[in-house]
Structure formats: structure tokens, C-alpha cells
Amino acid sequence: MNRKMQRLSDLRARVREVDAPEAFAAAALGAVLLDVRTPDEVAAGIATGALVVDRGWLELRVEALIPDPETPIIVYCAAGQRSLFAAEALDALGYADVRSMAGGLDRWKACGLPIETPRTLDAEARARYARHLRLPEVGEAGQLRLLDARVLVIGAGGLGSPAALYLAAAGVGTLGVVDDDLVDRGNLQRQVLHADDRVGQRKVDSARKTLSGLNPGITVRTYAERVGPDNVAALVGDYDVVIDGTDNFAARYVINDACVRAGLPCVHGAVHRFEGQVGVFWAAAPGGGPCYRCAFPSPPPPELAPSCAEAGVLGVLPGVIGVLQAAEALKIVLGVGRPLVGVLLHYDALQARFRRMQLPRDPACRACGPAADLPGLTDAAVAVCSTP
Numbered sequence: 001m002n003r004k005m006q007r008l009s010d011l012r013a014r015v016r017e018v019d020a021p022e023a024f025a026a027a028a029l030g031a032v033l034l035d036v037r038t039p040d041e042v043a044a045g046i047a048t049g050a051l052v053v054d055r056g057w058l059e060l061r062v063e064a065l066i067p068d069p070e071t072p073i074i075v076y077c078a079a080g081q082r083s084l085f086a087a088e089a090l091d092a093l094g095y096a097d098v099r100s101m102a103g104g105l106d107r108w109k110a111c112g113l114p115i116e117t118p119r120t121l122d123a124e125a126r127a128r129y130a131r132h133l134r135l136p137e138v139g140e141a142g143q144l145r146l147l148d149a150r151v152l153v154i155g156a157g158g159l160g161s162p163a164a165l166y167l168a169a170a171g172v173g174t175l176g177v178v179d180d181d182l183v184d185r186g187n188l189q190r191q192v193l194h195a196d197d198r199v200g201q202r203k204v205d206s207a208r209k210t211l212s213g214l215n216p217g218i219t220v221r222t223y224a225e226r227v228g229p230d231n232v233a234a235l236v237g238d239y240d241v242v243i244d245g246t247d248n249f250a251a252r253y254v255i256n257d258a259c260v261r262a263g264l265p266c267v268h269g270a271v272h273r274f275e276g277q278v279g280v281f282w283a284a285a286p287g288g289g290p291c292y293r294c295a296f297p298s299p300p301p302p303e304l305a306p307s308c309a310e311a312g313v314l315g316v317l318p319g320v321i322g323v324l325q326a327a328e329a330l331k332i333v334l335g336v337g338r339p340l341v342g343v344l345l346h347y348d349a350l351q352a353r354f355r356r357m358q359l360p361r362d363p364a365c366r367a368c369g370p371a372a373d374l375p376g377l378t379d380a381a382v383a384v385c386s387t388p
């Protein structure tokens with residue numbers, strides 16, 4: 001017997017094996033079928049319901065896939081050899097109930113058991129998102145989630161520019177951009193979606209050109225509209241996450257109220273001179289969170305709320321805040337980390353200092369509280385706004 005045969009024989013003595021029909025029955029009772037073949041093999045079909053992890057990444061990624069070490073696991077490969085090695089590795093990682101499927105997927109198919117073709121990234125997407133695929137917290141499943149996600153960026157200005165660029169680059173599959181304005185040379189100091197040779201063009205057309213050029217694999221939907229009480233519900237209704245990149249209080253209240261009603265997370269950003277802030281207002285978040293009106297029940301008087309046009313802003317500032325908004329949106333879509341729900345993160349560029357402020361939910365909030373009385377409120381907010 002050669003060394004390989006000896007090794008397999010040793011493994012078979014230690015690792016429990018099950019036949020495919022037994023594995024099928026065990027899976028119906030809650031055991032996890034774990035496919036450890038290569039991505040090319042997986043693309044051709046897997047046992048229905050199986051989880052997939054490339055053997056080369058097994059030790060690094062299995063804990064994220066199967067957190068409970070008591071979960072019964074049946075590992076399989078193509079013919080039942082690689083799964084023996086994988087089962088031994090899982091045993092060493094502390095999984096208590098690991099078996100290998102004898103004969104692998106070949107035997108499963110021969111028994112007429114169900115196969116499914118998993119959705120996988122094509123070669124171009126695998127290349128484009130390779131650095132995401134390296135992250136266990138993203139991986140192929142996370143990248144597919146991003147590609148399925150729909151994020152609406154309201155405002156293609158200082159905040160919306162970096163947010164939209166990074167969301168497009170990250171592969172958010174459907175990116176909506178709302179802006180009724182034209183590209184202005186005075187905006188190019190911070191609105192990096194646009195370009196000097198597009199001055200006078202519609203911002204949404206410029207945004208589409210830049211974003212589609214960066215990532216032709218996503219869908220960019222544009223809305224040359226000004227967000228207001230009449231169109232906001234229809235705009236946000238098609239999306240999973242909203243990025244508020246507007247620069248006036250009227251729009252923020254309108255967007256907040258629509259997001260509260262639709263149960264959507266609204267990733268807020270604001271900049272002023274050398275300072276900015278970012279937070280996630282999401283009343284329907286797991287565990288609940290404040291909405292924008294909980295934190296700011298009424299807008300400040302117009303003289304205390306000058307717009308960028310009036311007060312000025314360091315060009316890089318909305319870049320920092322807009323990228324943080326994109327990061328929060330990606331976390332929400334991927335379900336990783338802790339989004340800034342109930343936290344306002346303040347950035348002071350001159351002191352290079354970040355500060356976190358806790359924002360409690362206001363039980364008497366007029367938008368998200370039990371006695372919400374929103375109809376009509378948005379009109380009141382429109383009246384007290386700074387210059388857009």
C-alpha cells in the first residue's frame with residue numbers, strides 16, 4: 001500500500017462516513033451539508049441546501065458559516081477523499097459531530113438525490129471583487145448580496161459623489177442617484193463625480209457616466225428631480241438603503257419621514273466648514289434606533305443653518321463623510337459590524353478628531369413615536385430651510 005492509500009485508510013478508521021441517502025436524511029433533520037470542492041466544481045452544481053467553502057479556506061472561514069460547534073456536519077467533495085481530510089480538520093477545530101459522505105457528490109447524484117446550481121460570480125466579477133472575496137465577512141455570498149442590493153443616493157454633490165463612487169466600485173448592483181441640479185464649476189472643488197468638461201450638464205447624467213465607467217456591471221438609475229414631499233415615497237420605495245447627501249434641513253426631514261414610513265435605514269451625513277457628522281437613522285433597525293427627528297426635533301433658525309454655498313467647506317470634508325456613509329451602507333447590506341445606529345459620529349478636520357455621541361430614541365417623536373403625526377409636518381419643514 002502506498003503512502004496515500006495508507007493515509008486514506010488511516011483517516012477512514014478515524015472519520016465516520018455516511019452514505020449519500022443517510023446524508024440526505026440527516027440534512028432533513030438539521031445536519032449541515034458542507035461542500036468543500038473548488039469554485040469551478042461548485043459552479044456545476046451542489047447538493048441542494050449545501051453550504052460551500054473551498055477546502056483551501058476551510059479552517060479560516062468555517063466558523064463564520066457554522067458558528068455552533070455542536071452542529072452536525074456532513075462534509076462532501078467529488079468522490080469522498082478530500083472530504084476525509086476536511087472532516088479531520090473540522091474535528092481538530094472542535095466540531096463535535098463531523099462525518100464525511102462516502103463516494104462524494106458522484107454517489108449523491110447516482111442515488112438520484114437533489115442537485116441545485118448555486119448562483120456564483122462569473123470570472124469577470126471574481127476578478128473585479130477579488131479583494132472582497134478574500135474577506136471572510138464578505139466572500140462570494142456577501143458579494144452576491146451587494147450585487148442584489150439597491151442603494152439610493154440623494155444628492156450627487158459633495159457627499160453623494162464619494163458615496164456613489166465607492167458604492168459603485170464595491171458592486172452595489174442597483175445604484176439610484178437623485179439630483180435636479182447642473183454641474184457647476186464652483187462645485188468641482190468637492191463633487192468628484194463630475195468633471196470640468198461637463199459643466200452645465202445635468203448632474204445625474206454626469207454621475208451615470210462616471211459610475212458606469214467605473215463599474216459597467218451595475219445598474220445606475222437616475223432621477224433628475226428635487227426630492228420633496230410629493231415624490232419622496234416613490235423614490236425611496238424601490239431601495240433597501242438610503243444615503244442622504246442633501247445639504248438642507250427641509251430635504252433631511254422629508255427623507256427621514258419617508259424612510260421611517262418605509263422602515264428603511266437612512267445614512268445621514270452633513271458638513272460645515274471644517275467639520276462633519278455621520279449617523280444611521282433607522283427606526284426599524286433590529287432593536288430599534290432613533291430617527292432624524294428624534295435627534296433634531298425641529299430645524300435650527302435659518303441664520304444658524306447656512307448651506308455650503310454660504311458658509312464654505314473644505315473640499316475634502318464631504319469626501320471623508322461621504323465615504324463613511326458608503327461604509328455604513330455596505331455594513332448594513334452585508335450585515336457585518338455595528339452600523340452607527342443611535343450614534344452620531346462627529347469629525348473635526350482641523351483637530352483631526354472623531355467624537356461619538358449617543359442618540360437615544362425619543363418616545364414622543366413625531367415621526368417614529370407611537371403618536372406619530374407626520375401628515376402635514378413635512379410641509380412645515382419645507383418652510384424653514386436653509387438655502388439649498
Ligand SMILES: [Zn+2]
Nearest residue numbers: 291294365368
Ligand atoms: Zn424619531
